[in-house]
Amino acid sequence: MGLTKHARRVLQQQASALLAEHVPRLGADRRRILTALLVETAGNWRLFVRADPPDARADAFLLGPEGLFAVTVAAGPPERPGLHALVRHAEESCAGIRDGRGRELTGSAVHFVLITPGPPVALPDPGPFRVLAEPEVAKLFKRTAPHLTRRQIDAIGEQAARILDGYVPLRVRPPAHEASAAGFLDAGRLVEAEVAAAQLRPFDSWLTFLHPHQRAIVTRDYRGPARISGPAGTGKTVVALHRLRHVARRSAGPLLFTTFVRTLPPVHEAAFRRLAPEFGGRAEFVHLHAWVRRFLTGRGRPVEVDARGVRTAFGRAWSRHRAVLEPIERHDEYWRTELDRVIKGRGFTTLEEYRRPAVRRGRELRLGFEQKAAVWQFYETYQEMLAERGLHDYNDVIDIALAELRRQPLETRYAAVVVDEVQDITLNGLRLIKELAGTGPNQLLLVGDGQQQVYPGGWRLSDAGIPVLGRGEVLRVNYRNRTEVLAFAQQFDAVNEVDDLDGASGVALKNAEAGNTGGAAVSWRGTEADLAAELTRRIAGLTAPLGQTALILFQRQDLVRCRRILREAGIPVLSLDDYSGAPDDHLKVGTVHRAKGLDFQAVLVVEFPAGAGEGGAAADEAAELRDRQRLVAATRARDFLWWGVVEDVADTDGAAG
Template identity: 60%
Template structure:
């Protein structure tokens, strides 16, 4: 469905006559480009054209519509003129009021050069101008577009020297399938596009978010806040801002293996002109590639590493089992405390504050743990193996020995709460010193791995450079209210020991939403899950099934497979749009959001009593909170137990 070919030809003819009449001395390339833009004003796009073209250092025209705000110049620009055009455009639009308290972000304006080259601009050949209007980029509805246009046209000085150019919709604006006018067609397309995650934020931000995007930090900075408050949105906008104001490479990294793929695709929507400028990779993949570039290939073979750990546990099970029988607890002690903190001596372990661990260990008990750790290390050495913490530690040592020849201009770290302390030290070393070099984004309440730290433990001072976001944009109020029921460390810190903001204190920005709950046995699950999939209030491609154990993901995948429902594992999801229902663990769902989420929780009797049981309950509460807050509009929570109730 779209505008008919005849209607487009009429609009192009009118646009050509208008441009020729108002700018009679304009050269042919600019005339053709402006004609193509003005012809689009029959489809809810608005064009403002400079009245004294050519005017170096400013855009020839501004295009505002469902795909955002574009500053457009035809022909080549030198670097000085390009930088001036960027500053001019940002000054014109930054902070312009939108709807619902949002404002236009200067980092959201696209700088497009047609038929030429210039640093910091999106280079589009004249024959490919249609890229600016592609349907998969629509994210502003008609009311938001109107608010931006009214603001820029109605506030004195915003677009001084520019005049609106528009043509009247031709009589034939319909297609053969129906009798919808052009404006209605575009509105329907935009509404459909807005069902996807990440929509209006591509152009509009809350004033506090916009301020963080461009703020100058004299050292490492941190953004924290509850789920759904737009921390990653701010980080991506800031990455684009840094790309415009620096010349070196940029790094966006996180702990989750699959998340950088999603963020890369999202950043390409936000900043198509910066493709290739910013590197998106998870921290362990970066370390592996870095060491390989130095001729020190380090691979982690998970199977033999697990064998080495299991062998060590069998040797020390009797003495440690008397304190806590779960080997998982002690494996975590090695992973997140001993090796995760880079502890190399018993004296250091004896003194360390084990943040996040509920069992208090005396010196004698820590000595038992240390012997277990030493046995594990010996088992690794015997087989010449390395685990994931070794990979980061070796990379850190190599960085200290010889810093990169071409350092990163900035490093942005998402979901920082799940990175180990040794990983934080690596990132600190990688970013180096100087303003705006390191940005850490996270929320302690969404930590899905045991253990913890303070940023100061990694030598990362953030005093006076910490931002806390409070307004929840993702979850509709009914979904948010449901997620707020999970206790999940409602007294959280800001990742450095000071008081933070918990999800229960977040303010909702969107009304509506729906939550449904179910409880039954494993035998009842197939019918219940398939029934909910059939009743989904959104397309299947915009929904996800989330579970907390791999076995439950496998069980649900098999249920859906037998019902011939196509799925895509979150292990292989990079944010692309398709018709498949997404499925994966809560660990893989971190940092993602979907219009609808179906959560499958198996009742877990393994919490136990005592401090270790309390720690497990707290961890599971945080995981449940993360699962619930992945949903924008709808949550179904299925609790699978031994008996129905």
């Protein structure tokens, strides 16, 4: 607020008089601090002050661009029974507030703030509170990352005035002779802040509002592991982040959010710090293999993977066995996946285990008794090649960590573990997660969608001994993609049958309900010679900010070709390998594997020819896998999607779109 010292003194006098009139029995500490908060309502803030004497409720609710705060004035947090009552009251009091899109203000969106009178003090256990000393109150009003627009603040304020029982809405006005200047300055700053935020990213209304079904999942009490599934764009990760905060308020101990996708943790960590900054020190966001390596190092058993050495070991093993295996399936990549996702990924240690009748989920080729014996010999040779050089592959690292956890469980257990994009984790990886998370009430939440699996192979959660019967949730409404983008993505069949990650029927993207209208999806076909001009033209014509746009490819070699085009055109880029979710003005570029779990205002996809297919199980699996990858790529776009297909010259009939 741009006010003179005189105007601020006048506001302080107004605030003091209002509090004396409406809340006469305030103690000195509460009066001083609430006066300081009330002065800020001359800008774009609202204050609701408790009219009754102190009890197990927040002293005030503060509403502004940064969200909704339940404010307690005290020397320290209340003891556990009173603390739980305070949290429950604040969350439930705001539950009836809605926006214009049928969404509800979720209790996990309420920020809890403890303001201690006098100078800063160190509190050993602040619980769910962000702690500020009296001289630090101004930090609440710094516009760092606005959650709410001015219209949303007005709407929430009107509803809160009606439903916050026992709280009085109070607000001060600038002095008359400065009202126009102060009001203009405040409005100008607000508009400037909103425009700046909109350029970086849309206002993240998910931080405050959820749809009723989503909100119910956030607060549900699960008596064991739970699972959230659903098509792309249905808000699974948003629900998971809110639930992590909800559980954190009701527990003690560290929190873990993990995934198989290496690039997702820093993005989700940034989002969680906006949602729940008070739990930043408790919450750990790390991809699964990084967690495993750190765990083993802490146990005195550091293991690193030499990817080049592993590839060499596989190549030498393949050269010995290709004469036997090529007549069954000629592509060595198929057999690499058989080792990675079936034999080692499922934890088979003997030929007898491998030979047992089982559903080979995600594998087209059915192997007979003797064929499996030949594959097992190939596997044993590969293991020998690794052992000769003292090497381990990624599956070995998981196996070592799993054995170590079973030998000696974690000394400090996680209060809650959330696993995102769970469909891409191997079965042994799931067993590891079960060991580190446990199966107690509200301890483990698994989030994923079988239709978005971008690696071959599959499993059911029950295969890992993780019971979720009666604790499975399926989200059906797509809130991310606008109608035209969603319709384009729905053309990719990506397998006709979709399960809920445990064998039951799930919801495919083609059956998802659309939550947002509008948008645009454009197609283009042409030669590689035409691609450079078309791609740069499309990027130049984007209405979305460059920093809110991504270019997605399907293969690493395709990524190299397109980066060359962008470099020659002078377009600033940031690899998705290095993307943390922080706002910038660079085009994001990466493969579909790195784009998993992310979304952007605009997305450009370039698909190069996949090469001549020769039929067979490997070709069938590759085609099915590519359709799932296409679906993932298309659903990263919120408002605009451009899909470019590069064809061989002989196959090109012209460009379109």
